[in-house]
Amino acid sequence: MTRSATIARSGRPIWVKCMAEPLLVVDQLQSWYGESHILHGMSFEVGKGEIVTLLGRNGAGKTTTLRSIMGLVKQRSGSVRYEGKETIKLSANQIARSGIAFCPEERGIFSSLTVKENLLLPPEIAQGGMSTERVYELFPILKTRGNSQGTKLSGGEQQMLAIARILRTGARLLLLDEPTEGLAPVIVEKIGEIITKLREEGFTILLVEQNFRFAERVGDRHYVVEHGEVVDRFERDEVAANREKITGYLGV
Amino acid sequence: MDFLGIPLPVFMGQLLIGLINGAFYAVLSLGLALIFGLLNIVNFAHGALYMVGAFVAFLLLDYVGIGYWPALILSPLIVGAFGMVIERFLLRPIADLDHLYGLLLTFGLALLLEGIFRQVYGVSGETYAIPASLQGGFNLGFMFLPTYRAWVIVAAVIVCGATWFLIEQTRLGATMRAAVENADLVRAFGVNVPLLVTLTYGLGVGLAAFAGVLAAPIYSVNPLMGSNIIIVVFAIVVIGGLGSIKGAIASGFMLGLFEGLTRVFYPEASNIIIFVVMAVVLIVRPAGLFGKAA
Structure with missing residues (x-):
């Protein structure tokens, strides 16, 4: 198993703490949608229990990265290892x-599914998922609106439901694609709290975000994505000193 | 005793025929709707598989001595398994192409199946006796109701109800509905959607075979029985709303009755009335009576 240890563009190591094999290793991941080449060798790592974010402008390939990890992009090459496999x-x-x-x-x-059916849809894939009671404790609205049509919920409630339903399954790595997009500040706040709480419960999270202010608050490490590859990396404690550089990358 | 100038027994008799036709329409269009929902193809082989269902019952009786009741279970299982093989090895390889290919493939399959049975059994058809337990009938005072015909209606209602329950009220059904909406995401939750598609095709085809066995004692077991009924069933699926389970069941029974009423009041139009309804529905509500507008 080879790990490309540095980011080609910036020359920085992909991750400094690379003693043991991390939970998720994405190594030289390339993918295509038909003729268009979207990912040109994404490399990054996510350690167990961390919140790692992928930052970048629209069209940089962040969503495609998540979809490629998940196997939803058919044409892909390179390596994605989860728990060493x-x-x-x-x-x-x-x-x-x-x-x-x-x-x-x-x-x-x-x-075509009720809120409750949406919540119970993903099958349990392993032991140790969150109990339905605990999910309702975190998201009480889902209990009171259980029999409503799933899409009748507000945007924020739908986002809660989308997160809630993957907590029960026993999956330990959550890929969240822009959970704050288009939501009111108070809801964004709530989602931030939930994500932090999930880390405390032992979940590992790979978060795609455009909202840097949100990402810097919850993330342990940030990778900057441009044109389908990682171009830079910042640890939580490096963010303050590099704020200008980061906002430059994101064009905000 | 007359009803709107029509002798009551005649009127009720036609309604009964309409209801029985409606029962077949409902079970057949239900299978088509299931298959259309998950595979996005109009299963042109549906009529042929209905015919095969009837023939399997006939062959089971003729060669193995297996009677009506076991055949009512066995034939859908056999034809359903055959359908799953078709889906796995013929439809799945072309699933990513334009849905027109699936339609052409199932159409070809229908011609092939009909051709084979016509070659072997000719077009005159074989008779299948009503099982002893369902012979006779009830005198309702105003008309005579043959037991077998009553059974057909009851069986169709039970099967439609059970299928509706499976789709709308169970975990498996919720997964199927979700896969209709967004198959990729359901896969990303760890559900083997291709397997679900194969099972759904098997279920839809099994329903067709079930209708075929029900039909065997009423109509003769005939290689062309499928193509005679399937065009009407297509029209009913369109009227109900493509892919709508409720729509398929409700419009199946409703249009059967409507056809029966037409036969009473204006028999000349009874063969085309369903197509007239289809045309009107398409103009007024293109998504069908129970369909969601796209």
């Missing part, structure tokens, strides 16, 4: 069964 040849359902859960950007609430 190669998943690049597996199908989406097999990857999910290995312990990775996905919360898509468009939230993916099913309109």
Whole structure:
């Protein structure tokens, strides 16, 4: 197993604490949608119990990275290892069964299912998932609106549902694609609290964000993505000193 | 005793025929709707598989001596398994192409199955006796109700109700509905959606075979029985709303009755009335009576 240890563009190591194999290793991941080459060798790592963010402008390839890890992009090459096991040849359902859960950007609430059916849809893939009672404790609205049509919930409630339903399954790595997009500040606040709480409960989170202010608050490490590859990395304690550089990358 | 100038027994008799036709329409269009929902193809082989279902019952009786009741279970299982093989090895390889290919493939399959049975059994058809336990009938005072015909209606209602329950009220059904909406995401939750698709095709085809066995004692077991009914069933699926389970069941029974009423009041139109309704529905509500507008 080879790990490309540095980021090509900036020359920085991908991660400094690389003693043991991290929970997720993405190594030279490339992917294509038909003719268009989207990811040009993404490399980054996520350690157990961390919150890692992928930052970058629109179209940089952040969402495609999550979809490629999940096996939803058919044409991909390179290496994605989860708990040391190669998943690049597996199908989406097999990857999910290995312990990775996905919360898509468009939230993916099913309109032909009730809130409760949406919540109970993902099958349990391993022991140790959050109990339904605990999920209701974290998201009381889902209990009171259980029989409503899933898409009748407000945007923020739909986002809560999309996160809540992947907590029960026993998956330990959560891929969250822009959970704060288009939501009111007070809801963003709430989602931030929940994500922090999830880390305390032992979940590992790979977060795609455009909202840097949100990302810097919850993230332990940030990778900057441009044109389908990682171009820089910042640890939590490096953010303050590099704020200008980061906002420059993000063009805000 | 007359009803709107029509003798009551005649009127009720036509309504009964309408209801029985409606029962077949409902079970067949239900299978089509299931398959359309998850595979996104109009299963042109549906009529042929209904015919095969009837023939399997006939062959079971003729060669193995297995009677009506076991055949009612066995034939859908056999034809359903055959359908799953078709889905796995013929439909799945072309699933990523334009859905037109699936339609053409199932159409070809229908011609092939009909051709084979016509070659072997000719077009005159084989008779299948009503099982002893369902012979006779009830005198309702105003009309005579043959037991077998009553059974057809009851069986169709039970099967439609059970299928509706499976789709709308169970975990498996919720997964199927979700896969209809966004198959990729359901896969990303760890569900083997291709397997679910294969099972759904098997279920839809099994329903067609079940209708075929129900039909065997009423109509003769005939290689062309499928193509005679399937065009009407397509129209009913369109009226109900493509892919709508409730729509398929409700419009199946409703249009059967409507066809029966037409036969009473204006028999000349009874063969085309369903297509007239289809045209009107398409103009007024293009998504069908129970369909969601796209």
